[in-house]
Amino acid sequence: MYGGRNTSSTGSRSVPYSPASVYSDTSTTRSSTSSSRSSVASAARSVAGVFVSCFTPPVDTRSSTKSFADSDEFKPAASDALRAGSERKRGSNRGVYATANNSTHGREPGSVKFSMEEILKATRNFSSSFKVGQGGFGTVYRGRLEDGTLVAVKRAKKSVYDKHLGVEFQSEIRTLAQVEHLNLVKFFGYLEHGDERIVVVEYVPNGTLREHLDCIHGNFLDLAARLDIAIDVAHAITYLHMYTDHPIIHRDIKSSNILLTENFRAKVADFGFARLAADSDSGVTHVSTQVKGTAGYLDPEYLRTYQLTEKSDVYSFGVLLVELVTGRRPIEPKRELMERITAKWV
Numbered sequence: 001m002y003g004g005r006n007t008s009s010t011g012s013r014s015v016p017y018s019p020a021s022v023y024s025d026t027s028t029t030r031s032s033t034s035s036s037r038s039s040v041a042s043a044a045r046s047v048a049g050v051f052v053s054c055f056t057p058p059v060d061t062r063s064s065t066k067s068f069a070d071s072d073e074f075k076p077a078a079s080d081a082l083r084a085g086s087e088r089k090r091g092s093n094r095g096v097y098a099t100a101n102n103s104t105h106g107r108e109p110g111s112v113k114f115s116m117e118e119i120l121k122a123t124r125n126f127s128s129s130f131k132v133g134q135g136g137f138g139t140v141y142r143g144r145l146e147d148g149t150l151v152a153v154k155r156a157k158k159s160v161y162d163k164h165l166g167v168e169f170q171s172e173i174r175t176l177a178q179v180e181h182l183n184l185v186k187f188f189g190y191l192e193h194g195d196e197r198i199v200v201v202e203y204v205p206n207g208t209l210r211e212h213l214d215c216i217h218g219n220f221l222d223l224a225a226r227l228d229i230a231i232d233v234a235h236a237i238t239y240l241h242m243y244t245d246h247p248i249i250h251r252d253i254k255s256s257n258i259l260l261t262e263n264f265r266a267k268v269a270d271f272g273f274a275r276l277a278a279d280s281d282s283g284v285t286h287v288s289t290q291v292k293g294t295a296g297y298l299d300p301e302y303l304r305t306y307q308l309t310e311k312s313d314v315y316s317f318g319v320l321l322v323e324l325v326t327g328r329r330p331i332e333p334k335r336e337l338m339e340r341i342t343a344k345w346v
């Protein structure tokens with residue numbers, strides 16, 4: 001059922017990302033791309049239609065909502081970064097994308113090899129008070145570079161690179177280095193030194209989408225905010241699928257990989273599982289791979305065939321949309337048998 005990937009008429013995927021090229025059916029790029037890749041944006045548009053027809057836009061309460069960053073010791077720098085144009089507020093132009101040129105940071109994303117000294121200084125020797133999370137890859141610390149840039153420092157646990165002999169790490173680095181989009185967590189650089197594998201990315205101050213759906217931060221996401229988040233994620237996925245040199249399949253779209261800014265806009269994180277999509281120019285339409293991803297979000301066809309295409313991300317995005325609308329988790333083990341798997345339930 002998977003169709004082949006069409007290529008742009010220019011033969012190049014490095015086209016500037018513009019709302020017109022994504023949303024206009026007359027755009028050369030869009031008209032020449034496969035329906036699989038446009039389905040992310042159209043899914044978001046459909047949900048947008050449902051939301052818009054069902055709900056009167058609520059008053060924007062988010063500006064008055066207290067966020068992580070308000071109490072954060074890094075607050076001044078975080079606020080500066082947000083003010084300086086790397087963010088857009090609700091109601092401003094959708095789909096206007098940051099480029100390296102309007103970055104407020106001193107560093108060009110993706111180009112930096114960090115030294116251990118810089119990392120230790122930024123995280124105060126991996127101080128536990130700077131720890132912000134723990135995931136499959138390792139421990140995440142927040143830090144501040146010498147030039148004031150706020151960063152998240154992802155320190156791989158030893159088993160990760162022992163097991164995969166650095167392959168996953170190298171894959172993450174290559175992927176991170178080639179992407180830049182307002183709705184993707186920005187990559188600043190990395191460190192590979194002895195036993196250490198560290199990735200330095202943009203610090204996104206307001207927690208994960210899942211945390212907000214669980215009301216862990218004490219504020220409720222109104223429907224307009226949820227819609228904005230859905231559209232942000234759709235933009236990020238569309239960019240990965242259509243506008244990088246080689247299409248990138250994220251492979252782990254889920255609410256705990258969606259980070260929120262102070263203005264409750266979404267940035268997609270965690271490219272640890274990312275894998276370049278098959279190149280349609282060579283006639284290959286899928287990548288055969290061992291199954292990776294997160295239970296509840298996994299495309300059943302990918303689970304059955306091990307053949308990965310961009311459609312797997314679109315499926316996960318669909319689960320995410322249901323999660324956004326209902327607040328449910330993709331798997332709810334405490335519910336009755338028939339209701340446990342959200343995709344089936346919905």
Ligand SMILES: Nc1ncnc2c1ncn2[C@@H]1O[C@H](COP(=O)(O)OP(=O)(O)OP(=O)(O)O)[C@@H](O)[C@H]1O
Pocket residue numbers: 132133134135136137138139140152154185201202203204205207208252256257259269270
């Ligand atoms: N760029 C970031 N800015 C701020 N916090 C972050 C950032 N990246 C990660 N975090 C925090 O660290 C936690 C762990 O992130 P990580 O990406 O390592 O794992 P995960 O996505 O939660 O889990 P898994 O690796 O199993 O997919 C996140 O849940 C989030 O709270």
